[in-house]
Amino acid sequence: MKYCEIPSxxxxxxxxxxxxxxxTIDKHGKVDSFNPKMMELAGVSDLSQVIGLNTLTxxxxxxxxxxxxxxxxxKGKPFFADSIEYYSYTTGKRSVRTYHGVPLKNSKGxxxxxxxxxxxxxxxxQIMEDLRMSEENYRTLYDLANDxxxxxxxxxxxxxxxxxxxQITGYIDKEIKGKNILEMGIIAPSSLSxxxxxxxxxxxxxxxxPFEFEIIKKDGRKIWVELSxxxxxxxxxxxxxxxxxxxxxxxxxxxxxRAEFISIASHQxxxxxxxxxxxxxxxxNGYLGKLNKEQSKYIKHIDxxxxxxxxxxxxxxxxxxxxxxxxxxAKKPVALQKLIAEIIKEEHFVIDEKxxxxxxxxxxxxxxxxxxxxxxxxxxxxNIISNAIKYNKLHGKIIITSETSQRNVIFAFxxxxxxxxDDQQKRVFTEFFRAENVLSLSTVGxxxxxxxxxxxxxxxxxxxxxxxxEGKGTKxxxxxxxxxxxx
Amino acid sequence: xxxSKNILLVEDEEILYDIYIKMLxxxxxxxxxxxxxKKGYKILRKEKPDLVLLDILLPVMDGFxxxxxxxxxxxxxxxxxxxLSNLGQDSDIAKGLELGAVDYCIKNSTSIDELLEKIKKYxx
Numbered sequence: 001m002k003y004c005e006i007p008s009x010x011x012x013x014x015x016x017x018x019x020x021x022x023x024t025i026d027k028h029g030k031v032d033s034f035n036p037k038m039m040e041l042a043g044v045s046d047l048s049q050v051i052g053l054n055t056l057t058x059x060x061x062x063x064x065x066x067x068x069x070x071x072x073x074x075k076g077k078p079f080f081a082d083s084i085e086y087y088s089y090t091t092g093k094r095s096v097r098t099y100h101g102v103p104l105k106n107s108k109g110x111x112x113x114x115x116x117x118x119x120x121x122x123x124x125x126q127i128m129e130d131l132r133m134s135e136e137n138y139r140t141l142y143d144l145a146n147d148x149x150x151x152x153x154x155x156x157x158x159x160x161x162x163x164x165x166x167q168i169t170g171y172i173d174k175e176i177k178g179k180n181i182l183e184m185g186i187i188a189p190s191s192l193s194x195x196x197x198x199x200x201x202x203x204x205x206x207x208x209x210p211f212e213f214e215i216i217k218k219d220g221r222k223i224w225v226e227l228s229x230x231x232x233x234x235x236x237x238x239x240x241x242x243x244x245x246x247x248x249x250x251x252x253x254x255x256x257x258r259a260e261f262i263s264i265a266s267h268q269x270x271x272x273x274x275x276x277x278x279x280x281x282x283x284x285n286g287y288l289g290k291l292n293k294e295q296s297k298y299i300k301h302i303d304x305x306x307x308x309x310x311x312x313x314x315x316x317x318x319x320x321x322x323x324x325x326x327x328x329x330a331k332k333p334v335a336l337q338k339l340i341a342e343i344i345k346e347e348h349f350v351i352d353e354k355x356x357x358x359x360x361x362x363x364x365x366x367x368x369x370x371x372x373x374x375x376x377x378x379x380x381x382x383n384i385i386s387n388a389i390k391y392n393k394l395h396g397k398i399i400i401t402s403e404t405s406q407r408n409v410i411f412a413f414x415x416x417x418x419x420x421x422d423d424q425q426k427r428v429f430t431e432f433f434r435a436e437n438v439l440s441l442s443t444v445g446x447x448x449x450x451x452x453x454x455x456x457x458x459x460x461x462x463x464x465x466x467x468x469x470e471g472k473g474t475k476x477x478x479x480x481x482x483x484x485x486x487x
Numbered sequence: 488x489x490x491s492k493n494i495l496l497v498e499d500e501e502i503l504y505d506i507y508i509k510m511l512x513x514x515x516x517x518x519x520x521x522x523x524x525k526k527g528y529k530i531l532r533k534e535k536p537d538l539v540l541l542d543i544l545l546p547v548m549d550g551f552x553x554x555x556x557x558x559x560x561x562x563x564x565x566x567x568x569x570x571l572s573n574l575g576q577d578s579d580i581a582k583g584l585e586l587g588a589v590d591y592c593i594k595n596s597t598s599i600d601e602l603l604e605k606i607k608k609y610x611x
Contacts, residue, residue: 267573270594270595271500271502271503271573272502273595274503274573274594275500275502275503275506277595278503278506278507278510278594278599279506281598281599282506282509282510282599285599285600287509287510287513287599288509310595314575314595314596327576327577328578375577
């Protein structure tokens with residue numbers, strides 16, 4: 001073997017600048033040379049502090065377990081010692097080091113000295129330790145999580161799943177590793193195209209809303225799961241998807257039972273409510289003789305109350321039917337502005353009673369047609385206008401405007417009513433919500449109107465939202481897909 | 488004085504037929520009651536009333552079946568039938584009208600006056 005000759009002055013330079021601590025001991029174990037990096041590692045400022053130090057008897061060396069290596073080295077056996085915990089004999093500071101021992105032999109082959117190359121790996125050790133901790137934490141979370149965690153590669157093949165995911169799917173990790181989720185028959189056929197679309201979206205964006213679909217477990221049972229996913233990227237390249245999966249069959253079943261209960265209860269309430277309403281009408285219309293003033297007053301209470309209860313029951317029924325998807329939407333071209341005008345005409349009694357001024361912007365007339373079920377959108381607009389009247393002040397206003405975007409028509413209905421308190425605006429579209437500031441008014445309401453309206457608008461591919469200032473008024477917006485022009 | 492018109496009321500709920508009978512007789516109509524679809528069909532064929540008020544959810548034979556049967560019988564198929572039901576889904580209404588009913592009234596949302604108006608219209 002031939003080495004490149006290094007001139008002796010350069011050898012000095014190399015020793016001086018080496019990032020590795022280098023020193024030698026003589027055959028008795030005494031230190032006889034020391035480079036600057038080694039001085040730094042040893043924490044000494046003067047060579048006299050270390051030259052002559054006997055490493056074979058030093059307590060620091062003994063404690064670190066180095067003596068036996070050094071003795072072996074001096075016998076001519078090179079060594080590498082890893083993860084040596086060394087406590088400095090000057091400062092007591094702990095460090096983790098690696099030692100390479102190279103015996104230096106004379107011409108007769110006898111070991112005269114031992115060359116030692118020392119590296120401080122304390123930081124590296126700490127990083128590894130942190131990494132191990134982090135991995136351990138992740139493992140624990142992964143195994144104990146009450147949600148299924150499944151990793152897919154970028155082709156949607158299974159990479160791994162945790163215990164909970166195994167429990168949900170019925171498959172064990174090994175059985176499906178490498179199989180494509182879209183091709184292995186685990187997803188119910190009816191959900192397949194939707195899942196494919198959502199997973200593809202999952203490769204692109206970190207913000208994906210959970211989606212629900214049916215899976216077929218290993219034992220053949222079908223269950224509903226909810227899945228959300230996010231891409232896994234390494235150096236800006238997407239290499240897969242991690243997804244959280246939850247068994248939501250119980251929730252699905254409860255929601256179905258709830259809808260069924262509402263449906264049955266509402267149907268059962270219809271007949272007695274009809275009887276109350278019709279009986280009170282018989283009194284009011286004079287079929288049962290003349291009533292005195294007081295009798296007439298209380299019969300009217302019965303009449304009004306029965307009508308309120310009927311509206312509530314009808315709304316509940318409608319809401320549960322929409323929720324269960326039992327109402328089919330028959331979309332047609334509709335001129336919303338005409339429908340709005342019709343509804344305003346129907347409501348003229350209440351509008352006049354409160355002396356409310358309806359302002360319809362001129363351009364509303366030219367709003368393009370929308371594609372929607374006319375009976376359904378009628379419910380939506382009736383609700384919005386009826387609220388705008390009900391919660392308006394006397395001599396108030398309702399301003400109706402429209403805007404057209406590339407794909408949608410947006411109508412806005414602004415009233416000058418009581419408004420909705422800031423902290424309650426989020427809940428406006430949830431079932432049975434009624435704002436606190438209207439509960440104290442005597443205004444009648446079931447708290448179902450806007451929830452039904454929003455469901456209808458969303459099922460029609462649109463959106464519904466609001467702006468409101470308490471005490472000033474509310475502005476409700478609906479956005480409906482425009483009718484596509486037939487080319 | 489004109490002869491009173493005969494109305495067949497097919498309704499199983501006592502509490503409701505009681506009210507309808509009161510309201511119709513007060514207006515001078517003769518009311519024949521059937522509390523299920525099958526009885527109603529028998530009476531219809533025998534008595535050939537001027538108009539039928541028909542509930543949908545009925546025992547023995549429901550309102551839709553009732554309509555199907557009279558459609559096939561030439562002697563009675565022209566008697567106007569007004570459905571009077573609380574089944575209010577669009578699909579129910581469409582089905583009722585398709586099977587030959589002249590009108591569809593939802594009990595809960597049709598007032599006595601509105602119903603009487605309709606009866607008058609179809610008897611004219």
